Amino acid sequence: MQKLDRLGWAEGIGVSAFGVHTGIRVSTAGVLPRFLPLLPPGWKKSRRLTVQRLYSLVVPENGQRAGLRRMNILYADSERIARDTDLDQVLAALETDLHRYTAEAAPSMTFLHAGVVGWQGRAILLPGRSLSGKTTLVREMLRLGATYYSDEFAVVDNFGKVHPFSRPLGIREDSTFAQTKYSAETFGAASGVKPLPLGAVVFCKYKSGARWRPASLSLGQGALELMGSSIAVRTEPQHTLRRIQKLVKGAVFLKGARGEARESAASILDISSTGIRREME
């Protein structure tokens, strides 16, 4: 770490998001504006002198010797975590690591890996692994009038309410794994601000040709599946279980394979409306 500290640092910023304090420093001036849009949603500048995790980004300057591969190198504390000639790729790695660290270290929130939309004053959670089609389903729900909360994390507080993590939607538009970022407004939707109580949780995965006929899960089964989507359950099992217990009261749990997103999105919103009405009565 001392060796890294001795390098010259042109600019840096302290970042606070969800109670987690991190720092980012860059060796070359002018790079800062490129990673500001990648910071966790709702971030604020932090004036703390000590941070929980310090990112150091070494970017080669224009005047470096010809013939050398111009590598951008990213360190998290003293560990090198990314190295590539393409700065955008390294910034993508910074975004992934920073968001995941924030999710893991947030002191008073539990982060669940799930897409989230707001619907009739309740949150609908769509937990799922990568490439299960969460973002596609979120996009279709936004087109049908839902409010955008997240395509990555459901952030649950101590009262069991769901907070937004509304980064731009990352949509994979072809067979590659590269994502294009879109704002919720692109799909005619607003981004939610207010924490919402939970209405429904839908565990589904895209399967070509499948008909959306979900089975309902019991409260305990649903809570177990949600635990399997929690980022910090291994390090904070007690808080995770307590927040999940508060979260799931009165929620509807559905599970099944889905076909095309548009059809499933309409059905999920419809089932959720029925569940929400029943809960309110």
Place this chain on the structure above:
Amino acid sequence: MKERQNPKARVDCLSREFGDEILVYDRQRNVGHCLNSTAAAAWKLCDGKRSALELANILTQQLSAPVDESVVQMALEELAKARLLVESEAPVRRTSRREAIRTLGIAGAIALPLVTSLVAPTPARAASCLPKMSPCVSNTQCCSGNCNTNAGKCK
């Protein structure tokens, strides 16, 4: 010959009630378990002092339905398989689901005891990540946590 021990629930696990089910988290093995109503009721009674027959009698009163000893044996088997009981010298007697259903009758008043388990994910597995062979520049991007930086692909 060693004396058969009465079943005892582990006390070092975290547990939370969800209606009549219980979610148990085993911190030693990082595994979560959902105990359905019958398994949960049996687990709560396993104090190391009561025998299976005594458990069956108490459960019959608690659940207001006849609970046979074979159903309790089945619950104990499920709980032992999930390692939610203090390990005893004597193995839990195996009762087949078929035998239990026969005892209960087709439309039994209680659910057959069931424990569903799920391994808690690591942060890397739980969050968005790239599958095998997708382009990467960092271990943090890959679900495997392993990026072959020379090839620029997730292992």
